[in-house]
Amino acid sequence: MSHPVRVLRNVWIPMRDGVRLSARVWLPADAAEPQPVVMEYIPYRKNDGTAARDLTLHAAFAAAGYAAIRVDNRGSGDSEGIMLDEYHPTEQDDALQILQWLAAQPWCDGSVAMIGKSWGGFNGLQVAALSPPQLKCIVTVCSTDDRYADDVHYLGGSLVASEALPWASTMLCYNARPPDPDVVGPKWREEWFRRMELTPTYIATWLAHQRRDAYWRHGSVIEDPSGIKAAVLAVGGWADPYRGAVFRLLDELTPLGTPVHGLIGPWAHTYPHQAAPGPAMDFIGECLKWFDRFLRKNADQDEELPALRAWMPDPVPFGSDAEERPGRWVVEPTWPPENAERHDFRLIGRHLHLHEPTTGALTATGSEAVLRSPLAIGSAAGNVLQFGDLAGRPGDQGADDGRSHTFTSGPLPERLEILGPAAAELLVSADRPCAQLALRLCEVTPDGASRLVTTGALNLAHRDGHEHPEPLAPGTAYRVTVPLFATGHAFGAGNRVRLTVSASYWPWLWPSPEPVAVTLHPEGGLLRLPVRPADPARDGAPTDPPRADPPSPFDVTDVPATRVVTWDPVTRTQVVTMTFSDGTTVDRTDGLTRTETELNRFHLTEGDPEAAAVECERTDAISRGDWQTEVRTFSRMTCTKTEFLVVDRLVAYENGEEVFTKSWTTSVPRDLV
CATH class of the missing domain: 2.60.120.260 (Galactose-binding domain-like)
Incomplete structure (x- = not known):
């Protein structure tokens, strides 16, 4: 049965310290009784940054009879406050308050699921580890249980040059974006300038913790997974670096008796219904089965779920599987597998x-x-x-x-x-x-x-x-x-x-x-x-293709990513240049428009480790009619034998005129890195 959907475009959620978080809510319009809620909680802006993608998830959940809510983290989108860091303790405390607020809403029956990819997958696990009574299950996609060993900052104890500064530069730009005047009113500009003045450069913090210390243990649920009582659907992709967490969560949670199921496809850091490379799947249907099992009191609990379903790619000529990776689904009924071999x-x-x-x-x-x-x-x-x-x-x-x-x-x-x-x-x-x-x-x-x-x-x-x-x-x-x-x-x-x-x-x-x-x-x-x-007996059944997306008010113009590698044989210098863009998104309902671009350059001179350099440029323009804003960030990281050196610069424009600029300089001793 498909329900008509009612959208609450902006709902304020009050926190104990007076800060208000901004959320968008999708409700089954014909529901006479309160329903379970599916919650996504991320800092990427519900109005424009992920609006088109959010619709494919939350409108579909509401059409299936669930209430769905997409919350902007403190200091992002229209939510008040400052984004102090990834997975800051305040973020988790806010999440607990959101769950309490949800349970008190007339359209919520008191049971909540969390879903998220990447950041939202991380904090779904982190909140689950706090054992809130409202949280019955989570769907964690492309996430990790170990923030030091399995994220974009350090890999095997080495600094991830290709991701650490680029991600910090992206977040510096994201955190400096303004709230929407149509939502927050005349104080939008004051809040915007406050964000730009107070936002930290995350790279300085990450470089200050080059070992796996208490900073990284915070939010790493591998430290003590026993707090996770909610059922966990852990989803990964063979082209995504977080895929190992699916196996670790099976290892960690199965002995504890926590319901856990793993799903790994051929895709990269994407939701499986939008998968690249394919084949994509009916991920909405997978989620609804999971929610029905743990959120609906009358759901069928007798069906045995396998511990793991994974895509086994077939060997094919290199480059022939750019769009889809041929293969088959395989199934492990239990974990660890009964016939596991090393x-x-x-x-x-x-x-x-x-x-x-x-x-x-x-x-x-x-x-x-x-x-x-x-x-x-x-x-x-x-x-x-x-x-x-x-x-x-x-x-x-x-x-x-x-x-x-x-x-x-x-x-x-x-x-x-x-x-x-x-x-x-x-x-x-x-x-x-x-x-x-x-x-x-x-x-x-x-x-x-x-x-x-x-x-x-x-x-x-x-x-x-x-x-x-x-x-x-x-x-x-x-x-x-x-x-x-x-x-x-x-x-x-x-x-x-x-x-x-x-x-x-x-x-x-x-x-x-x-x-x-x-x-x-x-x-x-x-x-x-x-x-x-x-073992043909452990082959899985084919999955259904993705469902058609709900009607969308968003026009999205995609921009292909690029990667160019140049080599100068005279100076023996290599430059890798990459560009990536979310393109342009226009909301036809109110004209809100966002355009985002990213550029990364990686310089290296052969034989000279001290010549390594990473440069990042970001732009994020958000406008509606004669209200026009743009944020630009510039970041450069270099090194000596004993130090890492970073320079960041933030510039903001309003209606084409420069209105704010700020620079940061960071010097951090190398600690056996």
Whole structure:
């Protein structure tokens, strides 16, 4: 049954400290009784930033009989206050107050679900860990349970050059956008200037915490998942960096008896009904089944749900699956799987011995390999955080393979499927106190094309953990384990499996402080793969295609993302330039218009780690008729052997005239990074 939908375009939610949060509400207009509520709580502006996307979710939920609410975080959109940081304690406290407010509304029956992708997926888990009684279930999409080890700031203890400053620059621009005069009235300008004056630069905080300390433990539900009583639908994508959280949540919550179900598709950092690459699915239907199960008192509770459904991509020629990845759904009824297998394969010389699983102690074979890696390895990796656009996806890895140390198998006699987290174990030494390793698992076809399957990284100072790093003793060998991003992949018969190792990976990882040589010792190198024997009995059923979106009042003009890599052989300088844009969104109901652009440049001069630089430019223009505003930010990050240096600048325009400017300078000592 489809219900007519009534929209409350702006609703104020009061907080205890007097701040009001702004929300948009969708209600089933013909509902005579209060209904359960589905809540999304993010800082990306309900009026314009995510308005077109919000409609595809919340209007559909209301049409199915649920009340749905989209709340702007404190200090974003029309909500009052200041956005002090990602996942600030105030954000979680506000969420608890929102849940209490919802339970008191005449259209809410007291039961609430939270849904969110990325930021909203993070805070859904974080709020669930506080055990609020109103929260019965969550849908967390492309999120993480570990803010240090599994986010866009640090990877394996190395600074994520391609994401940390770009994301901080984006948030600086976002936080400086004005509220809407049609909503907040004449005080909009005062509130706008207050935001711009008081907003911090998040990068300064993130650089001040280069270890996994209390700052990162806050909001990392892996610290104590026992507080999560609400049922968890954890959704990831094989092209999204947060996919490992699905497996960890299964590991963490299943023994506690918390209902948890994992869903992983081929897509990137997108909602599955808007998936790229495809195939997309009826994610609205999946959510409604989940909500019905845990929010409706008369819902059928007897159906057994599998622990995990995952897309197993088929091996196809590289580049032929740009729009959709052929494959099939596979199912694990329980977690951990009853027939789970982990195969440890030998890494010897330049060979990966797939058909010699280890059985006991290994002896030294082969010879040492010394890595003096070019700094510019990695430009073919695509983006850490991918949104499905072609410009952000990895390319052929052959050139980077040739500049790395490789372990390659012989041709596979039959198809090899893996599903889950993988890792490599190596014995290494370095000639400097700071060094890092980047690993890539690739599939190589007979024509030499090399497809990136998954990656991993480790700052070797973090070899024993991220809380208390220790410098390397030059020349001393250490046995290290390098985790790889969880993956699902089918290697084709006749193809080869390749593991590559390098001591640099730009622009993913900020380079080590000085040129370094890393030695791979021959003793006991292992690749640990989560092999999944093919079993037709555990194949899943096809999913339904996405539902048609509700009628929309929004006109959206898309702008394709771009990625250009240039190399100057005279100066030996590489520049990677990327652009991304939300395009232009126009609300035909009131003329509200938003246009956003982003540009990132990554500079590197070969042989000189201190020449690394990241530059970011952002613009966000919001207008309606003769009310016109624009915010621009400029950020640049450089380094010395001992410091990270950042300069940020914010400029705002009203009706074409500059009305505000502010600059920040940040200098932070490097802490074994």
